[in-house]
Amino acid sequence: MENKKITLNADLLKERQKCTFNTLELTHLLDGGPENTIERREREAFFLDDPELKSSVPTEYLSHKDKYEEAVRVSCLIFRKVLHLQEQGKVGITNFREILGGELGSSIMKDGNPLTLHYVMFIPTLMGQGTYEQQAEWIQKAWKCTMIGTYAQTELGHGTFIRGLETTATYDPETEEFIINSPMLTSYKWWPGGLGHTANYAIVVAQLNTLGKCYGIHPFVVQLRDEETHLPLPGIKIGEIGCKLGMNSTNNGYLGFDNVRIPRKQMLMKNNKVLKDGTYVESPSSKLTYGTMMFVRVVLVQDVANYLKKAVTIAVRYSCVRRQSQLKPDEPEVQIIDYITQQHKLFPIISTYFAFHYCATWLWDMYNNVNSELEAGQLNQLPELHALACCLKAISTSDSASGVETCRLACGGHGYMTSSNFPATYGLVTAMCTYEGENTVLLLQTARFLMKAWQNKIEKLQLTPTVLYLKTAKASNFVYTRSINWIIAVLQQVAAGKIELTWNHMNERIKKGVSVEDAWNHTSIELVACAEAHCRAFVVSRYCSEIMRLKDTVSESLRIVLVQLLHLYGVSTAIKCLGDLLRFSGTTADNIDDLQKWLEELLALIRPNAVSIVDSFDLRDEVLSSTLGAYDGNVYERLFAEAAKSPLNTEPVNKSFQQHLKPFLKSQL
Amino acid sequence: MENKKITLNADLLKERQKCTFNTLELTHLLDGGPENTIERREREAFFLDDPELKSSVPTEYLSHKDKYEEAVRVSCLIFRKVLHLQEQGKVGITNFREILGGELGSSIMKDGNPLTLHYVMFIPTLMGQGTYEQQAEWIQKAWKCTMIGTYAQTELGHGTFIRGLETTATYDPETEEFIINSPMLTSYKWWPGGLGHTANYAIVVAQLNTLGKCYGIHPFVVQLRDEETHLPLPGIKIGEIGCKLGMNSTNNGYLGFDNVRIPRKQMLMKNNKVLKDGTYVESPSSKLTYGTMMFVRVVLVQDVANYLKKAVTIAVRYSCVRRQSQLKPDEPEVQIIDYITQQHKLFPIISTYFAFHYCATWLWDMYNNVNSELEAGQLNQLPELHALACCLKAISTSDSASGVETCRLACGGHGYMTSSNFPATYGLVTAMCTYEGENTVLLLQTARFLMKAWQNKIEKLQLTPTVLYLKTAKASNFVYTRSINWIIAVLQQVAAGKIELTWNHMNERIKKGVSVEDAWNHTSIELVACAEAHCRAFVVSRYCSEIMRLKDTVSESLRIVLVQLLHLYGVSTAIKCLGDLLRFSGTTADNIDDLQKWLEELLALIRPNAVSIVDSFDLRDEVLSSTLGAYDGNVYERLFAEAAKSPLNTEPVNKSFQQHLKPFLKSQL
Known part of the structure; x- marks a missing residue:
């Protein structure tokens, strides 16, 4: 983006002045510590400040072939830089994803990198599945990039x-x-x-x-x-x-x-x-390859959360800059973020990012745990990890895909522009719903685990930690209070209720003589719903635990904001499944009325901090790559500047006028 | 598509043999009579059999500039053909949309036509808003295309x-x-x-x-x-x-x-x-321009239904050809359409097409009615038309957008291919959520009408036909039966309940001293939900009336299928708002259990006819423009044939190897 003299948009400036917490504190928190923030920023600068990595014309204007050729040029440069970082010991297998496919990578190459799989799949598979001799033969060549x-x-x-x-x-x-x-x-x-x-x-x-x-x-x-x-x-x-x-x-x-x-x-x-x-x-154990296979699914949850973070940053900033229509006849047009419907579209998405971010961290830790246990020959945690990785991958990718589209549509027509960066972001995110395991198939795998868990519950066998709630949830009657704990309790009741009902429906079919496989298939609409309900209860409870754990380590002013977001996520989740709440828990019509009020109050509480929260994500303008979302808020200037880059705009009259249009117009005279 | 010798996919052949009704009868019904079918097919042949209208390379491979130049070439040819049809009196203002922007037009120019607005907006506005003198001056030139x-x-x-x-x-x-x-x-x-x-x-x-x-x-x-x-x-x-x-x-x-x-x-x-x-x-009446402005919104409902029809045809056919995974160990892989989850994704979308198709027809008739009344100076039906056009436009476009994406995702990775034609279709459909009135804004306009209607109800004033249910719905208690009438009754109860509750919430705010405008804004989440509930009740009841009306004019075998689809639409709609059913109607947990069973039974009933129903849409392969959806089902051959057209595949080694990749690989040795 060329901005010679930066003038901040006045509305955004005002938004930032309203902030009630320290944005840098939140940045550090999300990065996992100030040192990580510094490191990340250095890494970003190393790549994004390099003029060679920028294409002269935005790649969307190129032909498919030219796009590829430009992509090879840029990806070779990126790989050279990665090798340079490797030599300095500044990059490892976890950063590769970020640089090549994730947040940073997708900002340098918005439409993907043809070399990514070399680091992200080829080398990890060699390492995970090759013998030491094989590793000796291939890994050196692969690390050095003398083979791709x-x-x-x-x-x-x-x-x-x-x-x-x-x-x-x-x-x-x-x-x-x-x-x-x-x-x-x-x-x-x-x-x-x-x-x-x-x-x-x-x-x-x-x-x-x-x-x-x-x-x-x-x-x-x-x-x-x-x-x-x-x-x-x-x-x-x-x-x-x-x-x-x-x-x-x-x-x-x-x-x-x-x-x-x-x-x-x-x-x-x-x-x-x-x-x-x-x-x-x-x-001796065929499951040993299993842990490696799960790797990508596990890291995907963080990847997709990062894309969602990008999308919501763009939409929130744009919604403060954009003014449209009047609420009252004599007043100026309203910042669209002041429409409650707009807040209702965007703020829950901010909180969804936090929810998935914390689930991703937890999943990553669990994955590493299970992997070390696997090395030691212990397999008992594997089914639970598998069940959670499956449903978290499915729910996080599908919620993020619809979240990105909600953000885009919330930006009206301009969200449809390629220069908003929503289209490319959606392209990346929606693909994740299919690859590394199609979402419906994955949810059915989680459902299989849940049916087994319910069977165990009936047989009074031991339950693993994430399904322990099956034991108690159904029996209890939780008195409504405006609290996240009530929400978690009823979401678990919903999950338990659905799992029981589905188990019953499936077994009724079997009793009637339907084969086990057909009964499974015929009950699969409900099975998918079980996996989703289980996952949603898990996400809220996981998110809640992480925020509670942070309680004493963050400042009070930040804690308040974090708790508001947690509550918003909980309430939004609950309101999305009101039918289930009414069916499977003691929730009453009055409770629902109060949940709606709580939702509206939370939106109002978050409103003054909305821009500052997304500012804390600390996404460079190059990472956002969006005319609508840049820090300075100069939306309209940027839209114009990007349009000026269209090769069609370099000449006032396109040759097709002489070739086709004029002969046609004149032929009718 | 080049298919020298056409061999029908064996699975599709079997599907077609299972058909229980006459597909041509359904084709005629949807076209509005056999003569319309013939006319449509002639028109399609006139355009689609013309080799000049085909681009030599699929346009997705071209640069942005080349795409435009090719588009001008093709659109001038199309316009020449349109003028030719005009001279023969074979085309009028209603066909223009179809040829230029709708079903037929979007199959010739998948990425849009730069001349469309000439016929679709420029000429209609001249006609609607120009004086006779102005029309005399401009219309002739415009019709003759000596100006664009x-x-x-x-x-x-x-x-x-x-x-x-x-x-x-x-x-x-x-x-x-x-x-x-x-x-x-x-x-x-x-x-x-x-x-x-x-x-x-x-x-x-x-x-x-x-x-x-x-x-x-x-x-x-x-x-x-x-x-x-x-x-x-x-x-x-x-x-x-x-x-x-x-x-x-x-x-x-x-x-x-x-x-x-x-x-x-x-x-x-x-x-x-x-x-x-x-x-x-x-x-004398500033509302006179209003009728014209509504025109596009009204026709949009049919347009978007047609795109949905295209998408679901592709997905249903592909789901019969694609086999994946086993249900039972010794059996061959399953046609994915036999997974109940897949049926649950696709069959309700088939019925959604029918629902919107019939609403579009009704809306078009009402628009014409109101327009003639307007000419006579009568304005009383205008608010109702406006309220319905707004919510039908919003609901039909957003349901269709998510329907197209559901179809695409149901086709797994191959749905992500440009050659599936899902991406371009989604691009067209999702744009409709924003243009001609952003959907949330439109729903709030409907809500304004509904609040006024509730006020009228309270004040015992007259209610217009589409909100008559507000009078009776709330008071009644409908005993559950498996019937579309029960569904309509409870959906109206839901709408009435929500409208009342929202009206109360808004007025509570006003009583507390909040200004009317702020109260409106603060209640707007619920207001949007009111408009949606009203619209959904309307769509089901409209769809139902049309099917009932057809009862005696169609064959019994077709009638059965049409009623199954109507029921499926009703049940799916009800199940999507279970929470509302439980809150605002006397629906019980047992009723819900039965609705779920009914849903599953309907999917099974529709299953054998699924392919034949979409066959009846009578969409030429060129209209579908999809590797996955062609009539013959040769999915994999087509995917390969399309890939072969990529300019990158014309040479075994791309020049970027010598330019960038080789120097990089060798530099590391």
Whole structure:
């Protein structure tokens, strides 16, 4: 954005003067400490202040091909910088996501980075599933970026149901090679980022066949292109899959195999192995690969929360700058944030960011816990982690996708402009509803855990921590008070009530002679609703615990704001499921009336701090990349400046006038 | 789509064999008679069989500028064909929308048509607001397309609140001219389609000032560009606004005025006038312009229903072709349409199309009624039409937008492909939530009507037909039966209950001393909910009446299907607002259990006919423009064929390898 002399928008200035807390304190809190804030800002400056990383024309004006070529230019520069940081020990596997795909990365390359999967999937899989020897061979090359890898799992015919993948890797003991094939059109790999024209290696997930038997899917390292010429190797059929709703610079590709031979040692064998003679040796615990697979799902929750944070920052600032219509005839037009309907659209989204942020932190800790236990051979926490990762991924991505759209629509027509950055953000976020496990499928996996938990409850067996509430919730009658604890209690009652009812419905079907599988399918609308109810109760209670834990470490002025947001999240969640509250808890019509009043009061309490809360997210203008959301609030100037960059605007008359329009107009005379 | 030899997908074939009704009968019914079907098909063939209208490369691969140039080429061809049809008397003002912007138009130009507003806004405004003399001068030119117009209303700073527009037209009696100006940056026109580089004339809406007084907004015909050179005329600052979420070929533009003078007679003066000496003469009824303004909002409901029809056709067909995962270990993978969760996503959307289709027809008839009454000076039905047009526009566009996204997400990753045609469809549909009146603003207008109606009810004054239920709904206690009549009754109870409660809440505020305006604002969350509840009750009851009316004219086999769909729509609507049902009607937990069972039974009943119902929509493959939704179901072949069209796939190695990637990889060795 070119702003030679920065003048702050007067309305935004006034908003900032109303702030009742220290924004820097909140920034530090969200970063996890002042040192992290400094580090993050340094990292951002290192990338965002580099003029070489900026494209001369906004990429949205480019053709699909030019977009890709520009993306390769920029992503190579980013990788050079990453390597530089690596050498200084300033970057590790957790930062990669942020720089390449997350908050920072998506601001440098709004439409995706064709090299991302190298760090985000290729290297982690080598590390997680390769033997020490294999790691020794590949990791050095991969870290140094003398090879570029991607991760090829999804096929044209199979996504979330990975057991159904069709690509085959058949072992030939004579040559000690695997022969990789795509038996059908649907067996082509389809979707992997960077696969089209960028990566020269891939981890390929294929059905392993040896000595006439299929052992299910396993990972193989396959070279795709010649290192010197980049030409596809023999038997490799490769290309890109075409334009998409978003992420058009990620170079998603397809890949088919026609008798491609690779050495036996290119199967990643940390867990299961194929010996020289073709003998398959199963790992003592097949679940060991499971922890690694969950990694992406776990970090996704934080990623998606960050996108939501971006969107709501843009919408809140714009809503203070934008004035529209009058409330009273003699008064000036109103800042649209003063419409209660606008507050009702945006403020709950601010609190949703906090809720997901704290759930993501918790999930990340639990993941690390479970992973260390796995290394020690303990598997007992795994089902609970799986159940929570599934529903949190599903709920956080779908709520965030609709949250981003709510923010966009709340900005009216200007939200529809590419320069608002809502369209690209939505493109990134809505994709997450599908990849790494389609949301409905994931919710049904959580539901399976919940049905088992209810069975355990009936059989008086032990319940794991996150479903302990099933024991007590239903029996109690919680007297209404305006409190987050009441909300948590009734949300748990709702979840328990739904789980019980669904369990009953399913078992009625089974008793009538319906097979277990069909009964499951026929009850699945309710099963999905169980998983959602369980997840929502979990999120509110998790969010609440984190805020309570902070109580003594933050200033009183900040604590007040944090608690208001928590309450707003709780009340909004409760009001969204009033029907469930009335059905499954003792909630009365009067309680609902009071919840509505509480909601309205909370909106009014948050109103003066709204801009300061989003300011505390400390998102640089380049990270927001939005004409509507910049710190200075010069919305209209920016919209104009961006329009001026359209190549169509470089000439007063487009050639199509002489070519097509004039001949047409004149032909009618 | 190139399909040399068409082989029907076996699963789709089987689906079609299960059909229990005559699909052609349903096609005729939806078209409004067999003759309309024939006419529509002829019109479609006339456009879609013309090879010149097809772009050689899918436009999504082009640069923004190339997209525009291709759009001008194609739109001129379309206009030539439209003129040809006009000469034959085969096209009128109602078809224009369909050909240029609606179902047919959006399939020829998926990303919008820069000439659309000429027929859709420019000509209708000339006709509606021009005097006979003005019509004589302009209409001939406009019909013949020797001038191309657009409609410039929205500004950078003002959208839905048109009273706040800032462009001024100041009358100068000495020269008998208006002087048009954009006093501020925010006064620039912003958004009009075709304004950037295409149109040479515009109807400009500006604040009329004469003899020192401002008379509010009025329409003026302004020439923008020289007819020979297409250069902007002096004082005209014009260009395009840049990329957007969708509709990137519509050439939305900006427009600023610097003392642009136009003759007095270029103010459209059918209603209000400015005389030579500058005297302002007001029309006897200022509401006369109102009917015309509502036109677009009214037709929008049918437009958006048509897009939804397209989306659900694609999703239903794909769901029969796609097989994924197993329900039982020994059985083949399941057609995903056999998952009840998938049926629950898609089948209610089929019924939503029917509901909006019938509401649109009704609204169109009422609009025509009211318009003829207006011509006769009768205004009494206008508020009711306005209230219904507002909420139907809001609910139909927002339900359709989320419906299109549900369809897309139900198709998993492939739905994210541009070639699925979901992204462009969503781009068109979600825009409708904002233009022609932002949805929340519109719902609040309906709410204003409802508050007044409740006041009338209290004061025992007469109630208009669509709010008659306010009198009786609350008092009654409807015994549950599985029937659409019960659903309508309780939905009306819900609406009446909410309206009463909201009226009370607002008046409590006023009694406490809050100003009427602030009380309105503070109650607005509930006001929006009132409008929505009223609208939903109306839609179900309208839909029901239409199906009941058809009863004797359609075959029994079709009637059964139509009633199933009606019931599904009713039950889905009821289940979505369970909380309201429990709060405002006598609905019990047992009733809810039964509604859930009814829902599940209806899904099962509709299942065998699902494909045949969408087949009856009779959408040509070119209209669907989707790799996933074509009639033959060759989904995977089409995905591949479309990917092959990517310019990136014409060469095995992209030049960025030599330019950027190789130097980077090698530098690390």
